[in-house]
Amino acid sequence: MATISRKAQQMPASAIRKLVPYADAAKSAGIKVYHLNVGAPDIKSPDCALDAVRNLNLHHVSYTNSAGLIELRRGMVGKYYKKVGIELDESEIIMCVAGSEAVNLAIQITCDEGDELLVVEPYYTNYNTMCFQNGVSLKAVPTDIRHNFDIPDASVFEKYISPKTKAILISNPCNPSGKLFTKEAVLALGEICKKHDLFLISDEVYREFCYTDEPHFSAMNIPGLEENVILVDSVSKRYNLCGARIGCIASHNKEVMKAAMKYAQARLCPPVFGQYAALGALDTPQSYFDETREEYIRRRNYAVERLNSMEGVFTPMPLGAFYTVAELPVDSSEAFCKWMLTDFRLDAQTTMTTPAASFYKTPGKGLNQVRIAYVLEVPELRKALDVFEAGLKAYPGRTI
Amino acid sequence: MATISRKAQQMPASAIRKLVPYADAAKSAGIKVYHLNVGAPDIKSPDCALDAVRNLNLHHVSYTNSAGLIELRRGMVGKYYKKVGIELDESEIIMCVAGSEAVNLAIQITCDEGDELLVVEPYYTNYNTMCFQNGVSLKAVPTDIRHNFDIPDASVFEKYISPKTKAILISNPCNPSGKLFTKEAVLALGEICKKHDLFLISDEVYREFCYTDEPHFSAMNIPGLEENVILVDSVSKRYNLCGARIGCIASHNKEVMKAAMKYAQARLCPPVFGQYAALGALDTPQSYFDETREEYIRRRNYAVERLNSMEGVFTPMPLGAFYTVAELPVDSSEAFCKWMLTDFRLDAQTTMTTPAASFYKTPGKGLNQVRIAYVLEVPELRKALDVFEAGLKAYPGRTI
Numbered sequence: 001m002a003t004i005s006r007k008a009q010q011m012p013a014s015a016i017r018k019l020v021p022y023a024d025a026a027k028s029a030g031i032k033v034y035h036l037n038v039g040a041p042d043i044k045s046p047d048c049a050l051d052a053v054r055n056l057n058l059h060h061v062s063y064t065n066s067a068g069l070i071e072l073r074r075g076m077v078g079k080y081y082k083k084v085g086i087e088l089d090e091s092e093i094i095m096c097v098a099g100s101e102a103v104n105l106a107i108q109i110t111c112d113e114g115d116e117l118l119v120v121e122p123y124y125t126n127y128n129t130m131c132f133q134n135g136v137s138l139k140a141v142p143t144d145i146r147h148n149f150d151i152p153d154a155s156v157f158e159k160y161i162s163p164k165t166k167a168i169l170i171s172n173p174c175n176p177s178g179k180l181f182t183k184e185a186v187l188a189l190g191e192i193c194k195k196h197d198l199f200l201i202s203d204e205v206y207r208e209f210c211y212t213d214e215p216h217f218s219a220m221n222i223p224g225l226e227e228n229v230i231l232v233d234s235v236s237k238r239y240n241l242c243g244a245r246i247g248c249i250a251s252h253n254k255e256v257m258k259a260a261m262k263y264a265q266a267r268l269c270p271p272v273f274g275q276y277a278a279l280g281a282l283d284t285p286q287s288y289f290d291e292t293r294e295e296y297i298r299r300r301n302y303a304v305e306r307l308n309s310m311e312g313v314f315t316p317m318p319l320g321a322f323y324t325v326a327e328l329p330v331d332s333s334e335a336f337c338k339w340m341l342t343d344f345r346l347d348a349q350t351t352m353t354t355p356a357a358s359f360y361k362t363p364g365k366g367l368n369q370v371r372i373a374y375v376l377e378v379p380e381l382r383k384a385l386d387v388f389e390a391g392l393k394a395y396p397g398r399t400i
Numbered sequence: 401m402a403t404i405s406r407k408a409q410q411m412p413a414s415a416i417r418k419l420v421p422y423a424d425a426a427k428s429a430g431i432k433v434y435h436l437n438v439g440a441p442d443i444k445s446p447d448c449a450l451d452a453v454r455n456l457n458l459h460h461v462s463y464t465n466s467a468g469l470i471e472l473r474r475g476m477v478g479k480y481y482k483k484v485g486i487e488l489d490e491s492e493i494i495m496c497v498a499g500s501e502a503v504n505l506a507i508q509i510t511c512d513e514g515d516e517l518l519v520v521e522p523y524y525t526n527y528n529t530m531c532f533q534n535g536v537s538l539k540a541v542p543t544d545i546r547h548n549f550d551i552p553d554a555s556v557f558e559k560y561i562s563p564k565t566k567a568i569l570i571s572n573p574c575n576p577s578g579k580l581f582t583k584e585a586v587l588a589l590g591e592i593c594k595k596h597d598l599f600l601i602s603d604e605v606y607r608e609f610c611y612t613d614e615p616h617f618s619a620m621n622i623p624g625l626e627e628n629v630i631l632v633d634s635v636s637k638r639y640n641l642c643g644a645r646i647g648c649i650a651s652h653n654k655e656v657m658k659a660a661m662k663y664a665q666a667r668l669c670p671p672v673f674g675q676y677a678a679l680g681a682l683d684t685p686q687s688y689f690d691e692t693r694e695e696y697i698r699r700r701n702y703a704v705e706r707l708n709s710m711e712g713v714f715t716p717m718p719l720g721a722f723y724t725v726a727e728l729p730v731d732s733s734e735a736f737c738k739w740m741l742t743d744f745r746l747d748a749q750t751t752m753t754t755p756a757a758s759f760y761k762t763p764g765k766g767l768n769q770v771r772i773a774y775v776l777e778v779p780e781l782r783k784a785l786d787v788f789e790a791g792l793k794a795y796p797g798r799t800i
Contacts, residue, residue, distance in 0.1 A: 001627045002599045004655050005512040005566070014665035017466070038463075045460045053673055054454055060445045061643040061677070063438075066417065097497055097645070100667045112405040113513065113535060129666040135513060135535070166405070199402045227401045243461040243672030245497070245645075255404050265414035266529040267500045272643030273453055273673030277461070 012129055015358030022341035023352050031345055034376065034384035037352040041322065041375040043295065045240045045281075046288050052280025053273055061272050066264040068095025068248075069275050075282045076248065084207065086220045086231070092250050094260050095270045095278075099205045099234035099247040103169070104130045106230045106249060109259045110167040110199040111136040118160055118168045120151055122325060122359035122366060124175045124203070139165070140361035145327055145369065148316045149179040154192055161192075167199035167230075168192070172219070173206040176359045176371040177325045178300075178318020180210055183217035190222035200225065205234040205247070206321040208289055211297050216320075226252040235274075239281040244274035296322055296374070299381055303374040306385045310392060312400045315372075323373050325356055325366075331397035333357070333370045344391040351388045368399075412529055415758030422741035423752050431745055434776065434784035437752040441722060441775040443695065445640045445681075446688050452680025453673055461672050466664040468495025468648075469675050475682045476648065484607065486620045486631070492650055494660050495670045495678075499605045499634035499647040503569070504530045506630045506649060509659045510567040510599040511536040518560055518568045520551055522725060522759035522766060524575045524603070539565070540761035545727055545769065548716045549579040554592055561592075567599035567630075568592070572619070573606040576759050576771040577725045578700075578718020580610055583617035590622035600625065605634040605647070606721040608689055611697050616720075626652040639681040644674035696722055696774070699781055703774040706785045710792060712800045715772075723773050725756055725766075731797035733757070733770045744791040751788045768799075 016037065023033050067073060072095060077088045096102040103126075111117055113135035119127055121140040131138040141160045143149040151157065168189060172181045181189075186202075193200045202219035210216045219229045234247030249260050300317075304324060307315045312329030330336040334355035344350050356369035376384060392398070416437065423433050467473065472495060477488045496502040503526075511517055513535035519527055521540040531538040541560045543549040551557065568589060572581045581589075586602075593600045602619035610616045619629045634647030649660050700717075704724060707715045712729030730736040734755035744750055756769035776784060792798070 001653075002510070002566070002593075002597050004509050004659050005515070007512050008509040008659035008662075011659065011662045013662050014466075017665050040462045041460075043460060045458075050458065050461075054456070056454070058445075058450065060441075060443060060640040061450075062440045063642045066414075097671070098668070104667075108533070109404050109408040110402070112407050115405070126666050129662075133508070133663070133666065166402070193402075197402050240460040242463045243669060245669070245671040253401075259404050259408035259411065262408075262411045262413050262529075263533070265417050266411075266526050266533070267504075268498070269643060269645070271497070271645040271671035271674050273677065274671050277673065 011132060014129070015125055016354050019337060019341060019352060022338055026341050026350060030348060032349040033341070034349065034351045034380070034387060036372045036374070036384060036388070037354045038373060040242060041240060042377070043240045043292055046284040048283040049239050049241060049277045049281035052276045056273070056276055063269045064272055064275060066269050067261060068270050069279065072275050072279045075279060079282045084218070085215070086218050088250055092252055092257060093248050094257065094264050095275060096247045096249055097267070097270050098236055098245040099203065099232055100126065102232040102234070102247045102249040103127065103201070103203060105260050105263050106169070106201045106232055107131060107134050107136055108263065109256055110201065110230070114164065115166045116162060116164040118165055120170055121362060122149070122176050122356060124171050125358040127169060128361070137164070138361060142362050142365065145314070145316060145325060149174070149177045151181065151185050151189065154188060157192060161196050161198070165196070165198060167201055169201040169203065171203040171206070173209060173320020175206065175321055176323050176356065178321045178323045180212065180320035183214070186217050186219055187222060190219070190225045193225060193228050197228070199228050199230060201230045201232060203232040205232065205237050208238045209293070209296060209322060210320045211293070211300065212319050220250070228253070230256055235278045235281055239284060241274070241277055241281065244277045245271050246274040246278040298378055299374040299376070300324070302378050302381055303372065303385065307372070310389050313392070322375055323371055325369050325371050327369050328392065329398055329400040330368055330392070330395060331399055333368055335397055336395055337370060339395060340391050344394060346387045346390045349383070349387045351384055351391065353388070411532060414529070415525055416754050419737060419741060419752060422738060426741050426750060430748060432749040433741070434749065434751045434780070434787060436772045436774070436784060436788070437754045438773060440642060441640060442777070443640045443692055446684040448683040449639050449641060449677045449681035452676045456673070456676055463669045464672055464675060466669050467661060468670050469679065472675050472679045475679060479682045484618070485615070486618050488650055492652055492657060493648050494657065494664050495675060496647045496649055497667070497670055498636055498645040499603065499632055500526065502632040502634070502647045502649040503527065503601070503603060505660050505663050506569070506601045506632055507531060507534050507536055508663065509656055510601065510630070514564065515566045516562060516564040518565055520570055521762060522549070522576050522756060524571050525758040527569060528761070537564070538761060542762050542765065545714070545716060545725060549574070549577045551581065551585050551589065554588060557592060561596050561598070565596070565598060567601055569601040569603065571603040571606070573609060573720020575606065575721050576723050576754070576756065578721045578723045580612065580720035583614070586617050586619055587622060590619070590625045593625060593628050599628050599630060601630045601632060603632040605632065605637050607633070608638045609693070609696060609722060610720045611693070611700065612719050620650070628653070630656055635678045635681055639684060641674070641677055641681065644677045645671050646674040646678040698778055699774040699776070700724070702778050702781055703772065703785065707772070710789050713792070722775055723771050725769050725771050727769050728792065729798055729800040730768055730792070730795060731799055733768055735797055736795055737770060739795060740791050744794060746787045746790045749783070749787045751784055751791065753788070
């Protein structure tokens with residue numbers, strides 16, 4: 001019998017989805033499972049996005065340009081990016097199959113097999129999967145949950161840079177930590193990239209989910225780093241169009257965009273229905289973003305306060321995205337998350353959360369942490385955290 | 401300035417789309433360009449597919465299962481594959497971002513960096529691009545346009561197999577040649593795979609476009625090769641939903657499907673609107689396929705007869721897909737295709753065809769061949785080939 005490639009055998013399975021069979025089994029047994037594990041929120045998509053697809057008058061669904069519909073690229077540049085203070089030419093953006101493809105492209109364009117990509121820990125776990133797929137080595141700069149996941153000073157950060165390092169990849173605001181990197185922090189990273197001539201890949205898919213008074217500072221606006229920055233973006237979270245699978249890669253670096261176009265052509269074009277949804281979404285009124293933001297602030301405030309009120313639990317206050325990482329008084333957060341699904345029930349309810357170990361590269365880190373997505377309305381969130389707290393108290397591997 | 405990866409620099413640009421700027425320039429100058437270059441047909445998509453998207457009642461567009469909507473996978477297995485005589489369990493199919501992703505997955509699952517993938521020449525050019533992306537070496541078994549692109553006997557074929565060969569990849573019916581591999585030819589390939597324990601990746605996206613009386617014989621039905629066959633499929637051509645970007649990978653080999661799921665999870669899910677279009681398309685009446693087939697037979701008959709009536713032109717009779725490869729009396733088909741766009745006009749019209757060299761690996765092969773997609777109605781096709789013939793006569797690099 002023919003055997004599959006070593007790479008396919010060794011490819012890491014999604015830690016986030018590994019618990020799905022246990023959740024399915026619980027649901028089959030009639031248990032209500034509160035999903036605090038995935039970033040799939042319940043907020044409505046803007047009508048203008050959904051209507052654009054409903055009212056599409058196509059007779060057949062042809063390929064578009066590999067870079068995406070020109071009216072979409074123009075609209076992204078002229079309507080959306082202009083509004084958020086990012087200046088781009090329409091030749092500097094290529095529509096992708098969501099942020100996932102954009103990150104994958106950025107890795108392939110900056111790193112050869114054997115090269116190193118630097119991330120800040122904790123990081124989005126699929127960064128590691130994509131590096132693995134491309135034979136690129138992901139290296140992580142540690143941060144500390146007790147120090148608000150702050151990026152260390154340049155002198156410490158630079159110790160993780162080797163001659164093989166080709167790029168730094170950040171998610172800002174950050175999935176999984178909810179960390180929002182300040183303008184100063186982004187500028188400091190920019191200085192490191194300048195000094196070592198590294199690419200800076202900036203995944204800003206949560207840009208609209210910032211809970212401070214200062215506007216989000218995009219890496220695209222670091223002065224003097226124009227040729228080194230690659231922007232990764234997506235309509236998935238911004239308009240609650242996760243399933244549309246539309247994102248983009250953008251850069252002022254012509255070589256980067258030329259290479260991105262070669263990869264884009266090899267997969268023909270981004271999904272066309274989703275492109276029309278994204279085109280319609282460009283007319284989303286500001287009130288949509290304002291209301292969504294207020295709703296998430298309510299949810300975040302409730303979740304963070306509630307979590308910190310539980311004995312032995314600690315989570316910093318996230319300033320962006322819709323996740324928080326919490327330290328729990330448990331022997332193993334993976335065992336705890338699984339036990340909640342397989343063993344614990346409160347009035348026929350349980351919770352699903354994500355063990356944080358897969359967001360870390362440093363051995364031993366994150367083993368007692370979980371990621372919690374606050375993607376439920378406060379009344380539901382309250383019920384979910386009631387169950388979570390009861391489970392945490394009853395868990396046999398509790399350490400306090 | 402940071403430099404992009406060697407791989408991104410060396411990544412081959414799409415030969416098919418390289419001529420696009422010249423076509424655009426001609427169009428800007430008011431010239432009508434007949435597109436015989438791309439497989440983007442003008443046939444209407446089935447109403448049931450388009451209506452499924454128009455009538456979608458979603459409030460927000462969430463991720464689906466990474467393998468795709470369960471009702472779509474069940475429908476594909478129970479309605480479509482059952483009908484065409486391919487027996488699959490719903491656990492043996494994963495929906496993909498079109499056939500492109502499915503081929504890419506199949507390559508990654510079967511071949512490590514440095515391994516060899518064997519194709520029959522001429523082949524779909526993106527097979528080579530995808531191999532390049534994955535560090536896999538594409539090796540080609542030559543065939544002869546004057547011998548109807550027949551696969552050589554096993555004794556010849558086997559000379560191209562090395563210890564590094566992990567899989568054979570065929571497109572059946574074949575893009576670009578329109579070649580339909582008979583049941584006997586597919587069984588013979590199966591024997592080679594058994595003997596050398598190779599995977600057989602069978603790209604059958606043109607399955608519905610067969611112009612013989614015998615039904616299409618799928619590699620999935622080779623007796624005794626169940627563990628080695630990986631099916632690549634797509635709704636793009638079948639229902640004229642190219643832009644929906646929905647395809648699938650299927651195999652009876654559990655290790656293959658387990659690995660495919662890991663890759664699928666890393667990119668979260670296939671496009672959701674397209675999945676609903678594909679779900680709706682499952683209700684396409686047989687009359688749609690019959691009418692489409694009749695229409696293509698008309699187009700093919702006209703195109704092939706007309707091409708062979710031109711002095712010095714030869715093309716075999718294709719029995720599948722909607723392409724044919726033609727030998728032209730020219731010094732270089734690439735120069736000719738470009739010259740048609742930049743220099744030749746007949747009543748302010750010209751044609752765009754694809755130079756065939758990029759469908760070959762063997763040095764020197766295909767240099768005087770083009771691929772012609774007969775994706776226009778006969779009256780338009782007539783006008784297009786009038787222009788093509790006049791251009792061929794006037795071309796300065798003509799060899800007869």
